[in-house]
Amino acid sequence: MKLISPVPYLALLTLAFVFHPEASPQSAELKPEQCLGGELDAVIRIEVFSDFECPACREFYLRTIRQVLKEYSSLDKVCVVYHEFPLRGHKYSRQAAQYAKAAQRLGRKQWTAVLDALYENQEKWSQDGSLDDTVFKALGAVEYTSLKKLLLDPSIDAAIDSEVSLGEKKEVTSTPTSFVYAIGREEKVVGGLPYPVLKEFIDRIVR
Amino acid sequence: MKIIILRALHWTCRIVLGGIFLYTGHIKLESPLQFAAILFGYKLFPDALIVPLTYYFPWVEISLGILLLVGWKIRYVSLGACGLLATFIAVLTSSYVRGIDANCGCFSFNDRITPLTILRDGIIILPAIYLAVDSALRARRGSSAAKPEIL
Numbered sequence: 001m002k003l004i005s006p007v008p009y010l011a012l013l014t015l016a017f018v019f020h021p022e023a024s025p026q027s028a029e030l031k032p033e034q035c036l037g038g039e040l041d042a043v044i045r046i047e048v049f050s051d052f053e054c055p056a057c058r059e060f061y062l063r064t065i066r067q068v069l070k071e072y073s074s075l076d077k078v079c080v081v082y083h084e085f086p087l088r089g090h091k092y093s094r095q096a097a098q099y100a101k102a103a104q105r106l107g108r109k110q111w112t113a114v115l116d117a118l119y120e121n122q123e124k125w126s127q128d129g130s131l132d133d134t135v136f137k138a139l140g141a142v143e144y145t146s147l148k149k150l151l152l153d154p155s156i157d158a159a160i161d162s163e164v165s166l167g168e169k170k171e172v173t174s175t176p177t178s179f180v181y182a183i184g185r186e187e188k189v190v191g192g193l194p195y196p197v198l199k200e201f202i203d204r205i206v207r
Numbered sequence: 208m209k210i211i212i213l214r215a216l217h218w219t220c221r222i223v224l225g226g227i228f229l230y231t232g233h234i235k236l237e238s239p240l241q242f243a244a245i246l247f248g249y250k251l252f253p254d255a256l257i258v259p260l261t262y263y264f265p266w267v268e269i270s271l272g273i274l275l276l277v278g279w280k281i282r283y284v285s286l287g288a289c290g291l292l293a294t295f296i297a298v299l300t301s302s303y304v305r306g307i308d309a310n311c312g313c314f315s316f317n318d319r320i321t322p323l324t325i326l327r328d329g330i331i332i333l334p335a336i337y338l339a340v341d342s343a344l345r346a347r348r349g350s351s352a353a354k355p356e357i358l
Binding site: 178180187188189190191192193194195196197198200201 | 238239240241243244245247248254255257258261262310316317
């Protein structure tokens with residue numbers, strides 16, 4: 001008996017992939033400084049809605065996103081955007097988000113340093129609230145002072161609120177939730193991803 | 208009349224099961240990263256295994272769906288479907304018992320694992336079992352009919 005070839009099905013799927021109705025890069029609302037790594041015009045963009053006190057977000061950032069930043073964003077193949085999405089049930093999440101947002105305004109290097117420190121020391125500060133200490137150690141005295149001044153700016157809170165609203169609009173209900181934009185298509189991913197999976201996905205598109 | 212009913216049942220099982228496998232394979236192909244996130248969420252598979260599962264497993268489901276619809280080697284294909292569905296049930300039950308708040312990833316990606324999702328998969332395995340038993344019985348009948356009668 002003649003077997004049905006999967007080729008027509010594959011062709012249809014490819015067409016659906018290319019001409020997907022949701023195909024929209026949606027980068028118009030983003031500013032270059034929102035990229036934690038890479039540039040907005042990169043082939044792939046990963047937007048992550050994350051909460052600093054969430055253990056899955058910690059694992060996703062430390063085990064996966066940091067690798068992506070190192071291996072792909074540095075070559076401008078992937079743009080990583082981090083959106084603050086502090087969950088209401090977490091005591092220090094909002095405060096941590098304020099520190100991160102202020103660090104973002106200092107520059108990409110400072111922002112990355114604060115993100116690294118907050119996630120690496122999550123277990124400690126989420127217990128004792130030692131956010132100040134954690135951020136101070138990550139930035140050093142001079143930059144920490146600048147960050148403290150920035151924290152007084154009400155636009156920091158407004159920026160966080162706006163990212164939370166964006167997440168709600170995109171039906172984000174848990175963290176981490178990512179939106180991966182590639183070849184004109186958007187894929188929503190609820191939960192963390194191991195690095196090898198993301199690497200395979202990126203390689204298939206970038207190569 | 209009985210033969211017609213049995214034939215209709217056989218065809219219904221193949222169409223329903225084949226359609227289910229085609230659909231579930233298709234949604235996994237459409238959202239490979241979300242499927243990977245679900246596999247990761249089960250906390251059951253090593254990272255290295257999630258990569259091939261993500262990219263090749265949907266094709267296994269689609270192939271099973273096509274073969275069920277076409278009816279090629281139905282005896283073995285339905286056994287394969289039974290094995291696959293039994294594995295799904297085992298994975299879902301294991302996640303539920305371990306208290307993991309994960310998605311089922313069966314028919315959509317926002318389908319939390321509950322006893323109902325496990326029961327649903329338990330119901331879906333029934334046509335696969337029927338097809339496996341039915342095709343095995345047919346094969347046995349066929350082979351005994353082909354045997355020369357001993358005088």
